[in-house]
Amino acid sequence: MDIRAVNDLSFEEFVNIFGNLVEKCPIVAATVWSQRPFGSFTALEKAINDFIDHLPQSGKEGLLRCHPDLAGRDLQRGTLTQESRVEQVAAGLDALGSEEASRMERLNDEYKQRFGFPFVICARMNDKATILHQMTERCQNEPALETLRGIEEVKKISSLRLHSIILVDTPRL
Amino acid sequence: MDIRAVNDLSFEEFVNIFGNLVEKCPIVAATVWSQRPFGSFTALEKAINDFIDHLPQSGKEGLLRCHPDLAGRDLQRGTLTQESRVEQVAAGLDALGSEEASRMERLNDEYKQRFGFPFVICARMNDKATILHQMTERCQNEPALETLRGIEEVKKISSLRLHSIILVDTPRL
Numbered sequence: 001m002d003i004r005a006v007n008d009l010s011f012e013e014f015v016n017i018f019g020n021l022v023e024k025c026p027i028v029a030a031t032v033w034s035q036r037p038f039g040s041f042t043a044l045e046k047a048i049n050d051f052i053d054h055l056p057q058s059g060k061e062g063l064l065r066c067h068p069d070l071a072g073r074d075l076q077r078g079t080l081t082q083e084s085r086v087e088q089v090a091a092g093l094d095a096l097g098s099e100e101a102s103r104m105e106r107l108n109d110e111y112k113q114r115f116g117f118p119f120v121i122c123a124r125m126n127d128k129a130t131i132l133h134q135m136t137e138r139c140q141n142e143p144a145l146e147t148l149r150g151i152e153e154v155k156k157i158s159s160l161r162l163h164s165i166i167l168v169d170t171p172r173l
Numbered sequence: 174m175d176i177r178a179v180n181d182l183s184f185e186e187f188v189n190i191f192g193n194l195v196e197k198c199p200i201v202a203a204t205v206w207s208q209r210p211f212g213s214f215t216a217l218e219k220a221i222n223d224f225i226d227h228l229p230q231s232g233k234e235g236l237l238r239c240h241p242d243l244a245g246r247d248l249q250r251g252t253l254t255q256e257s258r259v260e261q262v263a264a265g266l267d268a269l270g271s272e273e274a275s276r277m278e279r280l281n282d283e284y285k286q287r288f289g290f291p292f293v294i295c296a297r298m299n300d301k302a303t304i305l306h307q308m309t310e311r312c313q314n315e316p317a318l319e320t321l322r323g324i325e326e327v328k329k330i331s332s333l334r335l336h337s338i339i340l341v342d343t344p345r346l
Contacts, residue, residue, distance in 0.1 A: 011238045011289060025200050031235025034289070054229070062204025065184045116184060116207070 001166055006044065007037040017165060020083050021048060021158045024066040028052070045162055049155050057147065064117035064150045069108045070131060071096055083161055091123040091131060100128060107135040114139060115146055122156035174339055179217065180210040190338060193256050194221060194331045197239040201225070218335055222328050230320065237290035237323045242281045243304060244269055256334055264296035264304060273301060280308040287312060288319055295329035 009017070011033045019026035032047040055063065068074040068084055071093040080088065088094065096104065111119040119135055126134070138146060182190070184206045192199035205220040228236060241247040241257055244266040253261065261267065269277065284292040292308055299307070311319060 011285075015238060025198075026239050027198050027200060027232070027235045029235075030238035031232050033238065034231045034234055051232070056227070058207045059200070059204050059224070061207055062200045062202075065188060065203035065206065066199050112184075 003038055003040055003044070006041075009033075018044075018162070020081055021161045022052070022063065022066075022154060023068075023081065023084060023157070025063060041162065041166060045159055048158055048162075052151060052154065057144075060147050060151050061117050063154065064120055064147070067118050067120045067154075069118055070121070070123065071101060071104045072108060087123040087157070091126055092128045093123065093131070096128060100132070103132060104128075104135070107132065107139065111135060111139050115143055117147075117150065120150040120153045120157075122153050122160065124160050125156060176211055176213055176217070179214075191217075191335070193254055194334045195225070195236065195239075195327060196241075196254065196257060196330070198236060214335065214339060218332055221331055221335075225324060225328065230317075233320050233324050234290050236327065237293055237320070240291050240293045240327075242291055243294070243296065244274060244277045245281060260296040260330070264299055265301045266296065266304075269301060273305070276305060277301075277308070280305065280312065284308060284312050288316055290320075290323065293323040293326045293330075295326050295333065297333050298329060 006014070011030065014033045014036075015026050015030045018029040022028040028048055028051050031051055032044065035047050038044045038047070052060070052063065068080055070088060070091075074080045075085070075088050075094060078085075093104075108119060119138065121131055121134055123131065138149060141149060179187070184203065187206045187209075188199050188203050191202040195201045201221055201224050204224055205217065208220050211217045211220070225233070225236065241253055243261060243264075247253045248258070248261050248267060251258075266277075281292060292311065294304055294307055296304065311322060314322060
């Protein structure tokens with residue numbers, strides 16, 4: 001797929017393909033479609049990041065709340081989005097020892113209690129050890145800082161999802 | 174369910190219950206959760222409408238683009254959200270004659286071609302005859318006006334979905 005093919009997509013095709021770049025927030029892709037034609041995939045990525053940056057603080061928190069727990073109930077029940085499942089499995093979160101699983105559950109709960117949104121991290125850039133380490137560290141952050149930290153991770157996730165689509169899904173167009 | 178029970182919900186429970194008040198946009202419920210405690214359901218409804226009103230024009234168009242066609246492929250394939258399916262069936266859109274179906278398909282396409290987002294109407298407040306009439310009329314509107322018109326319908330849909338949850342889903346809490 002090249003950027004010209006992307007620019008030719010109807011909004012329905014575009015949202016179908018790019019609608020989960022930001023977890024469970026198809027409104028992001030549905031909004032940036034208005035800005036086509038995109039000169040490059042970098043321009044598309046920038047449009048997505050701009051939409052996120054222009055959300056008010058409460059909207060950024062809302063966006064984080066659309067994310068699942070890491071190694072949480074959705075992974076166990078098979079109710080993650082496909083993208084999230086692949087990412088969590090790649091980081092080894094489907095194969096935690098019982099002690100690691102308890103520790104992650106406890107840290108997830110502690111984090112959500114403190115910040116009012118779930119811990120979000122780009123799982124593809126981490127493994128279970130670095131994730132547990134980051135959870136412990138980031139639980140100490142100030143809430144306003146941690147919202148921004150989570151949003152930076154959302155952008156990394158979105159960027160990697162975009163690049164996966166470009167690389168993998170050429171036959172879909 | 175009363176508003177006190179709503180105010181006691183975790184963000185996960187809240188998004189699970191209210192996440193589709195605005196079609197495929199759980200970020201709306203996930204954002205307004207920050208504003209609890211709500212004094213009433215009217216206050217919750219107002220918070221949702223305020224979020225929508227504060228979206229930029231492109232974001233409002235994006236929100237409309239998250240909606241399915243009326244009597245479109247998702248209805249035929251069974252891939253509508255539960256809420257949307259109930260609403261489309263209530264308006265008789267699953268039982269169109271072949272001439273009505275062709276006319277609706279043609280009007281859907283004409284509308285999307287003109288505005289760059291799908292025709293959105295509160296199906297529960299209409300039937301197939303008034304929907305076809307509205308589609309024909311609204312296809313003549315100016316784009317900026319029609320975005321606002323669509324958004325007003327989104328708010329009606331959201332309000333009726335909220336009231337359905339209050340009435341029907343008490344046992345879930």
